[in-house]
Amino acid sequence: MFKAILIEKDEAGYRAGLREIDEAQLPEGDVTVDVAYSTLNYKDGLAITGKGPVVRKFPMVPGIDIAGTVRESRHQDYKVGDRVVLNGWGVGETYWGGLAQVARLKGDWLVPLPGALTPRQAMAIGTAGYTAMLCVIALERHGVTPDKGEVVVTGAAGGVGSTAIALLSRLGYTVVAVSGRPEEADYLRGLGAAEILDRATFSEPGKPLARERWAGAVDVAGSYTLANVCAAMKYRGVVTACGLAQGMDLPASVAPFILRGVSLIGIDSVMCPRPERIEAWNRLVRDLEPAKLDAITDEIGLTDVVATAERLMAGRVRGRVVVDANR
Numbered sequence: 001m002f003k004a005i006l007i008e009k010d011e012a013g014y015r016a017g018l019r020e021i022d023e024a025q026l027p028e029g030d031v032t033v034d035v036a037y038s039t040l041n042y043k044d045g046l047a048i049t050g051k052g053p054v055v056r057k058f059p060m061v062p063g064i065d066i067a068g069t070v071r072e073s074r075h076q077d078y079k080v081g082d083r084v085v086l087n088g089w090g091v092g093e094t095y096w097g098g099l100a101q102v103a104r105l106k107g108d109w110l111v112p113l114p115g116a117l118t119p120r121q122a123m124a125i126g127t128a129g130y131t132a133m134l135c136v137i138a139l140e141r142h143g144v145t146p147d148k149g150e151v152v153v154t155g156a157a158g159g160v161g162s163t164a165i166a167l168l169s170r171l172g173y174t175v176v177a178v179s180g181r182p183e184e185a186d187y188l189r190g191l192g193a194a195e196i197l198d199r200a201t202f203s204e205p206g207k208p209l210a211r212e213r214w215a216g217a218v219d220v221a222g223s224y225t226l227a228n229v230c231a232a233m234k235y236r237g238v239v240t241a242c243g244l245a246q247g248m249d250l251p252a253s254v255a256p257f258i259l260r261g262v263s264l265i266g267i268d269s270v271m272c273p274r275p276e277r278i279e280a281w282n283r284l285v286r287d288l289e290p291a292k293l294d295a296i297t298d299e300i301g302l303t304d305v306v307a308t309a310e311r312l313m314a315g316r317v318r319g320r321v322v323v324d325a326n327r
């Protein structure tokens with residue numbers, strides 16, 4: 001038997017809770033992992049609370065992130081004792097995920113845990129941090145260098161936002177944080193934000209073009225926030241869009257794209273090809289200061305997951321949450 005969060009949906013309704021599950025119920029897969037840590041991402045919050053249609057099959061063990069040790073393997077690249085990380089690939093949505101003591105998975109989805117990271121650090125980064133890194137790499141690939149000007153990060157006090165600020169400031173960018181939590185100003189400055197703007201000034205309909213300000217952007221909000229970010233990009237500025245914390249819509253105009261040559265780059269972590277994942281993890285080892293990672297991380301046990309997911313959805317969780325799978 002092993003402990004796991006289980007989401008069920010039937011005539012009694014949608015519910016999630018900590019359960020004891022027989023290992024015989026583990027799904028098909030060529031690698032079995034003893035999970036050390038998982039995390040709570042926005043998507044996990046949607047899945048656990050039922051606030052978004054994330055879960056595709058029931059019953060489901062949520063958890064889109066896993067760090068742990070291989071217990072059994074029929075996959076050529078992995079042997080017993082290897083330390084591995086998993087992000088995405090539909091795990092926690094279509095396949096049983098990481099909010100459990102044990103997971104059985106496809107070995108092709110795994111990435112070796114970078115030697116410099118502990119499983120806990122890897123999960124403090126998690127999908128949110130790895131997505132922030134994908135955004136930063138995309139900005140670099142599209143020519144946004146620190147000398148080009150300020151980079152704006154929305155959803156700043158959340159998981160993607162906090163990690164993006166830490167990474168960008170370490171790389172020498174001037175980072176402006178957009179947050180709805182003025183009480184987190186010291187936290188955001190500590191991560192490296194040069195200025196903090198109230199997210200309310202981004203969240204309402206704005207002009208098609210605003211004063212040119214941003215050389216780059218990391219947006220986790222979508223909707224009017226993303227539209228207003230696009231409207232204030234400098235000539236040839238680059239926006240990376242990875243989230244929908246405000247909304248799935250994009251009520252924008254084409255003006256920034258056709259008049260200022262702005263680029264809007266979509267970032268997907270879930271099906272991101274393996275070589276790019278490995279590059280992102282290697283960059284995280286290099287560019288994310290351990291002290292800043294500690295500063296953004298809180299730890300909980302499996303028993304706290306459901307209550308913490310409710311707080312995450314209410315916007316009351318700061319930074320990243322790691323989940324110790326064995327308490």
Ligand code: NDP
Nearest residue numbers: 042131155156157158159160179180243244245246268269
């Ligand atoms: P968090 O819940 O940790 O952070 C989200 C942050 O967004 C909040 O902390 C808040 O920041 C801000 N926010 C919340 N509501 C609103 C709103 N109505 N308008 C504007 N800002 C808002 O989530 P994550 O950082 O884990 O994820 C952020 C987003 O990125 C999510 O939408 C998630 O689905 C998406 N995502 C996408 C991935 C991909 O592959 N494309 C991968 C990972 C995440 P503050 O309090 O500072 O205002």
